[in-house]
Amino acid sequence: MPVDTWLHFILGFMxxxxxxxxxxxxxxxxxxxxxxVGLGLSLAFLYLQAPDLALVQFVFEILCVIxxxxxxxxRGQHPIGLKRDVPETVIAITILSVIxxxxxxxxxxxxxxxxxxxxxxxxxxxxxxxxxxSANLVTSIILDYRAYDTLGEVTVLFTSILGAFTVLRTIGRxxxx
Amino acid sequence: xxxxxxxxxxxxTITRFTxxxxxxxxxxxxxxxxxxxxxxxxxxVIISLSFVHFTLAYGREFFLKRHKISTLHNIEAxxxxxxxxxxxxxxxxxxxxxxxxxxxxxLFTLKSAGTIPLLNIVIGAxxxxxxxxxFYYLTTxxxxxxNYNEHEVKNEPQNYTK
Numbered sequence: 001m002p003v004d005t006w007l008h009f010i011l012g013f014m015x016x017x018x019x020x021x022x023x024x025x026x027x028x029x030x031x032x033x034x035x036x037v038g039l040g041l042s043l044a045f046l047y048l049q050a051p052d053l054a055l056v057q058f059v060f061e062i063l064c065v066i067x068x069x070x071x072x073x074x075r076g077q078h079p080i081g082l083k084r085d086v087p088e089t090v091i092a093i094t095i096l097s098v099i100x101x102x103x104x105x106x107x108x109x110x111x112x113x114x115x116x117x118x119x120x121x122x123x124x125x126x127x128x129x130x131x132x133x134s135a136n137l138v139t140s141i142i143l144d145y146r147a148y149d150t151l152g153e154v155t156v157l158f159t160s161i162l163g164a165f166t167v168l169r170t171i172g173r174x175x176x177x
Numbered sequence: 178x179x180x181x182x183x184x185x186x187x188x189x190t191i192t193r194f195t196x197x198x199x200x201x202x203x204x205x206x207x208x209x210x211x212x213x214x215x216x217x218x219x220x221x222v223i224i225s226l227s228f229v230h231f232t233l234a235y236g237r238e239f240f241l242k243r244h245k246i247s248t249l250h251n252i253e254a255x256x257x258x259x260x261x262x263x264x265x266x267x268x269x270x271x272x273x274x275x276x277x278x279x280x281x282x283x284l285f286t287l288k289s290a291g292t293i294p295l296l297n298i299v300i301g302a303x304x305x306x307x308x309x310x311x312f313y314y315l316t317t318x319x320x321x322x323x324n325y326n327e328h329e330v331k332n333e334p335q336n337y338t339k
Contacts, residue, residue: 051214052214052215052216052219055214055215055219056218056219056222059222059223060222062226063222063225063226063229063308063312066226066229066233067311067312067315067316070233070312070315070316071315129284132277132281132290132291132293133281133282133283133289133290133291134211134212134289134290135211135212135284135285136210136211136214136216138214138216139210139290139297140211140290140293142216143211143216143217143292143293144277144292144293147264148274148275150296150300151260151261151264151275153218153300154257154300154303155257157303157307158254158257158303158307160311161253161311161314164311164314164315165310165314168315169314
């Protein structure tokens with residue numbers, strides 16, 4: 001079967017998983033349904049022949065599910081019972097359908113699958129191995145041609161741990177008298 | 178095994194066999210980042226997963242007896258500093274920030290690609306420690322107790338005096 005068929009199957013599966021994650025009342029089942037979305041994305045990357053991304057996505061999704069399960073499923077925590085109001089549902093469906101119609105027009109303008117507008121990838125593919133000496137072209141791009149982006153990624157990691165530490169610390173600073 | 182924290186003895190025994198295999202796999206992914214799929218970030222997440230595996234199976238107290246949290250903080254911040262230092266060395270030798278100033282070597286060998294393996298190792302240490310610390314703080318710091326509202330009312334006025 002062609003790649004597109006598999007991609008449509010996986011994307012449909014991910015959408016079903018996302019809807020299940022929203023609708024299930026039990027929070028543990030909901031988190032596992034979120035995991036379906038990430039692992040489906042990992043499979044989609046694998047079908048699109050991007051093993052680097054698939055590996056990162058797979059490993060990271062497992063870590064995310066572990067963190068969510070450990071952090072949010074505790075004893076005595078009850079799910080919030082949601083009652084749907086009719087006007088809110090009508091407004092949400094209207095806005096979503098407007099976005100859907102607009103996105104149909106927007107996606108027609110996008111370049112077709114596998115034919116990018118930006119031509120810089122051709123230079124990477126042609127000369128990347130000689131210029132950087134790295135056999136893995138993805139690594140040669142993110143750590144040589146685009147190393148500034150990786151510096152930003154490192155900053156994001158540093159900020160995330162700083163934020164988690166600052167928000168969640170239990171012992172605050174002592175006050176001066 | 179007199180430890181009462183953590184999971185059952187079956188999980189602890191299996192963990193003893195699997196945790197270092199996961200750690201070595203993460204190291205392999207980092208060191209071979211310029212040759213095979215993967216790289217610093219993926220390997221770092223795998224290393225942090227091995228730490229998470231250890232913490233979940235043996236409990237937090239057992240982990241804290243062997244590793245200091247401040248050491249993990251130092252590794253994480255030092256890796257961020259090392260990334261910038263390698264970038265600065267690029268200015269000194271090759272003229273631009275984060276330039277590849279080491280000899281490229283021969284393709285498809287472990288010792289090739291100049292600064293890319295160094296940066297992979299730095300990012301691996303950074304990502305591994307940072308993600309483990311995020312896991313640690315999110316799971317062990319119980320900032321939402323059961324009687325949250327009561328707790329808030331009791332402690333709030335003291336926190337905001339002056």
